[in-house]
Amino acid sequence: MIRFRNVVKSYGPVRAVDGVDLGIDPGELCVLIGPSGCGKSTLLRTVNRMVEPDSGEVFVDGRPVRAHPPEGLRRRIGYVIQSVGLFPHMTVGDNVAVVPRLLGMDKTALSRRVGEMLELVGLAPSWSARWPRELSGGEAQRVGVARALAADPPILLMDEPFGSVDPLTRVRLQREFLAIQRRLHKTVLFVTHDVEEAIRLADRIAVMRSGRILRHAGPEEFVASDAESFVGEFLGLEYGVEILSRRSVREVLRPVGPEESGGEGPGDGAPAVRADASLKEALGLMAARKVECLAVHGTDGRRIGALRMEDVLGTWKACP
Amino acid sequence: MNRESAVERAGGRALRREGGPGWLVPALLLGILVLSVLRFDLLETVLGIRPRGLLVSRIPLWELALQHLGLVAASSAVAVPLALALGIAAVRFSGSGLRALLVAAGSAAETFPSAAVLALAVPLAGFGFAPTFLALSLYGMLPVLHNTIAGLEGVPEAAVDAARGMGMKPRQVLARVQLPLALPVILAGVRTSVVINTAAATLGAAMGAGGLGLPIISGIRSFDTALILRGAIPSALLALFGDATLRRLEDRARRAAGGTSGGT
Amino acid sequence: MSVDWITLAGAAGGFLSAALLPFLSLRPNRILEGVPRGLLESLGPGAGIVLGALSAAGVLAVLRGRRPGLDAPGALLSGAGLAALLPLAGAAAGRLAGGSPVARVSAGSGLWLAAAGLGVALFSFTRRLPSRSPARIASLLAVPASAAAAGLAGLLDDLSLVRELAARGSTFAAELARHLTLAGGSAALGAGIGIPLGLAMYRRPRWRGAISVAVSAAQVVPTLSLLGLLIVPMAALGAAVPVLGRLGVRGVGWAPAFTVLSLYALLPIAGNTFAALGAVDPGILDAARGMGMSRRQVFLRVQAPLALPVILAGIRTAFTANMGNAILAALVGGGGLGTLVFLGLAQAAPDLILLGALSTAALALAADRVLALAFRGAVPRGIRTEDS
Numbered sequence: 001m002i003r004f005r006n007v008v009k010s011y012g013p014v015r016a017v018d019g020v021d022l023g024i025d026p027g028e029l030c031v032l033i034g035p036s037g038c039g040k041s042t043l044l045r046t047v048n049r050m051v052e053p054d055s056g057e058v059f060v061d062g063r064p065v066r067a068h069p070p071e072g073l074r075r076r077i078g079y080v081i082q083s084v085g086l087f088p089h090m091t092v093g094d095n096v097a098v099v100p101r102l103l104g105m106d107k108t109a110l111s112r113r114v115g116e117m118l119e120l121v122g123l124a125p126s127w128s129a130r131w132p133r134e135l136s137g138g139e140a141q142r143v144g145v146a147r148a149l150a151a152d153p154p155i156l157l158m159d160e161p162f163g164s165v166d167p168l169t170r171v172r173l174q175r176e177f178l179a180i181q182r183r184l185h186k187t188v189l190f191v192t193h194d195v196e197e198a199i200r201l202a203d204r205i206a207v208m209r210s211g212r213i214l215r216h217a218g219p220e221e222f223v224a225s226d227a228e229s230f231v232g233e234f235l236g237l238e239y240g241v242e243i244l245s246r247r248s249v250r251e252v253l254r255p256v257g258p259e260e261s262g263g264e265g266p267g268d269g270a271p272a273v274r275a276d277a278s279l280k281e282a283l284g285l286m287a288a289r290k291v292e293c294l295a296v297h298g299t300d301g302r303r304i305g306a307l308r309m310e311d312v313l314g315t316w317k318a319c320p
Numbered sequence: 321m322n323r324e325s326a327v328e329r330a331g332g333r334a335l336r337r338e339g340g341p342g343w344l345v346p347a348l349l350l351g352i353l354v355l356s357v358l359r360f361d362l363l364e365t366v367l368g369i370r371p372r373g374l375l376v377s378r379i380p381l382w383e384l385a386l387q388h389l390g391l392v393a394a395s396s397a398v399a400v401p402l403a404l405a406l407g408i409a410a411v412r413f414s415g416s417g418l419r420a421l422l423v424a425a426g427s428a429a430e431t432f433p434s435a436a437v438l439a440l441a442v443p444l445a446g447f448g449f450a451p452t453f454l455a456l457s458l459y460g461m462l463p464v465l466h467n468t469i470a471g472l473e474g475v476p477e478a479a480v481d482a483a484r485g486m487g488m489k490p491r492q493v494l495a496r497v498q499l500p501l502a503l504p505v506i507l508a509g510v511r512t513s514v515v516i517n518t519a520a521a522t523l524g525a526a527m528g529a530g531g532l533g534l535p536i537i538s539g540i541r542s543f544d545t546a547l548i549l550r551g552a553i554p555s556a557l558l559a560l561f562g563d564a565t566l567r568r569l570e571d572r573a574r575r576a577a578g579g580t581s582g583g584t
Numbered sequence: 585m586s587v588d589w590i591t592l593a594g595a596a597g598g599f600l601s602a603a604l605l606p607f608l609s610l611r612p613n614r615i616l617e618g619v620p621r622g623l624l625e626s627l628g629p630g631a632g633i634v635l636g637a638l639s640a641a642g643v644l645a646v647l648r649g650r651r652p653g654l655d656a657p658g659a660l661l662s663g664a665g666l667a668a669l670l671p672l673a674g675a676a677a678g679r680l681a682g683g684s685p686v687a688r689v690s691a692g693s694g695l696w697l698a699a700a701g702l703g704v705a706l707f708s709f710t711r712r713l714p715s716r717s718p719a720r721i722a723s724l725l726a727v728p729a730s731a732a733a734a735g736l737a738g739l740l741d742d743l744s745l746v747r748e749l750a751a752r753g754s755t756f757a758a759e760l761a762r763h764l765t766l767a768g769g770s771a772a773l774g775a776g777i778g779i780p781l782g783l784a785m786y787r788r789p790r791w792r793g794a795i796s797v798a799v800s801a802a803q804v805v806p807t808l809s810l811l812g813l814l815i816v817p818m819a820a821l822g823a824a825v826p827v828l829g830r831l832g833v834r835g836v837g838w839a840p841a842f843t844v845l846s847l848y849a850l851l852p853i854a855g856n857t858f859a860a861l862g863a864v865d866p867g868i869l870d871a872a873r874g875m876g877m878s879r880r881q882v883f884l885r886v887q888a889p890l891a892l893p894v895i896l897a898g899i900r901t902a903f904t905a906n907m908g909n910a911i912l913a914a915l916v917g918g919g920g921l922g923t924l925v926f927l928g929l930a931q932a933a934p935d936l937i938l939l940g941a942l943s944t945a946a947l948a949l950a951a952d953r954v955l956a957l958a959f960r961g962a963v964p965r966g967i968r969t970e971d972s
Binding site: 415416417418420421424428431432433434435436437439440442443444447515518519520521522523526527532533536537539540543545548549551552553555556559560563 | 586588589590708800801803805806807809810811812813816819836904907908912925926928935940941944945948949952
């Protein structure tokens, strides 16, 4: 869906993007990660021609982006940035309606669309009459996402969209965005420097440094990275634990039937974890309570199974 | 409403950049000013003009310049400390309503034209030095008062909080943290005040206070362009010199304040 | 609730000044030296109203420390006292003039300071009342209402300023009109040129340095000096090109005044326009471009509306400043209210000076308020601030 072929962009003597080849499949969420100044934002901005490469080619849907006039191209690509960039002189509704209006959508369809989009990001349609200055950081970023999705673009470019909100809100926004992405299957290019965020969201991760892509792979594949290499060092030794946040307890729990009582299952005093918690949270609870076995509760609070440490970590070698 | 726009600051920066580092621009302006006051006849020779009026020519230009300078200096010497004290009091005792009163009265008074203030002083204080001095002292307080309040209130909350947390008394917080950090903004107010008063003092000539406005007004009345230039050029230079000098002081204060004090 | 020291100080100062300083001043004719008249001499029993209002305001300012809820009576009392001053002074003027049509009775320092003390009290008491409370509205309306009523009833006819105005009626109207045309027209011209200039400055970085230096220099150079410096080339131009000379371009008259005032308005407006466009958050412009707006759309739909409040504030400042600076037009024979001021200075006639200066100041204040209200509607609601 998006393909970079040997893309180069220099600013003076600095090569911000230094020969990038990268492909992103339709419906894939690709996270570009790297330290500040590695060229990830520049690379992202070549897709909607906010930055024109010095050489190389960017393709969208098989056609070079150079073949499209920039405005038309941008209207078909959603764009979310860290500073959100809501227009303070327009209501929330008018902000969301900007691109559909540029594309000439008629009034009734427009107001319906605005309502749908606000609901999609978890805001009541009545919010459309509010002003951006009345919104909290998290709310503003939700509106930013709604605005980017309003014209139903197949592609979404997100440049550290959740970078300026507090950690709790960030995690909530990430969850909500994942839920939206599971419904809409956009092709997303997502820039961040936050490893946890990349692990939570990415279908594939591309690690960048000094304008080059060092490695491009699925999140699970990075577990085996050499700790001495830049990639391993940047992702950190805790990556092996962080990656557990991608899977939920439900996927690995041992179901407890009514017939199975006592015996090997955890006793009534065992700490309990909800089935929709991540394995990372479950491991955290085990470490905190110094137990290797947890009870698993359903959303209704009834026990539905048990979880042992080896279920979380898989099989491992004895000390070599 | 602040008197100084962002552009004016940008202009100041451009002036400084073009003028090279430090005190070169003020020094240059001072040199030309002194030269123009002492040897204005050189310029007149170049332009091939001479004032016809014998009336004013009898008072030497340097004497008019000193009158002008004295008027501005005397009124600023009254206005600046008074306004500073009022501004500090307004911020220290903001609960008392003093701040609200001063801000409301100050912003209304800033709308008041300086020429009207000067004219109104005549029925109160008669002709001569006194009414102009009175008007300039009162009018010159406004920008200093405005900027003192804005500067003190613009000091980052965190700095004041940290100072209090380290055990400083309110007086110490004011003297060691708030005033140094607000100084660039306060000095900008002083500069505005001096510039406004230098301009208003030219009008003082119409009230009998003398100064560099005298040749301008006499020249206009007698259609004598050479006489007009005798007042207009040195008074313009005097204002530019005052502005440039105080800008340098402001820059130093801004650097001393860590360059963080943006303010108004 | 605490004692209101500001009001107490204002009321006490007003009380002492009213009691001790000359309240009115009587001149046998418009240029002779005035004879001071004390409060009792001037108002007779009416003095009680003035002193009563001032002392009541002071007492209430102290008592509110112990008994809350005294702000409303305080506001009403000081409002009533202030409203009473003008009719009382007007009536007293009639008595003091004693039927002489040329005698002039004007306010003395006692009257001004008593009014200032009551004004401070009125401001402090009303400030603490809710904005729509009846006591606040009533006390704030009392002063203009009583002034209008007293004026219509002829009660103020014997005050010196009104006598001066009556004597100059037609001249005053003509100069007022001239003043408005001169100040308003030049500011409008300044805006007409200044906004495009600011835009050009923003678009072409090469022009920036020169224009911003000119902007700051023009704000530093005294108005009168600039006027003087411009007269010289204007006179030369008018003499060299006779057509222009016949149109009014010469060293004296409206042309140099109009030019200087336009220049005075133009530069800050250009500067504000440039600064306003540059101050728009780059993140917002990036978002606008990234959403597919063309350059024109980014400018018209995002940047210009966001810069508008600052641009309008610049225009408002320029109009207000021009209303005051237009006084100087009279120096070069350009007419306007300055004519009255300079004539008054030449004749040593204080009433004429007051008439010219006060009406100019009133025009400046009015221009400021009217434009603030007018522009408020033009600013998009999402970026409106309370202060404008």
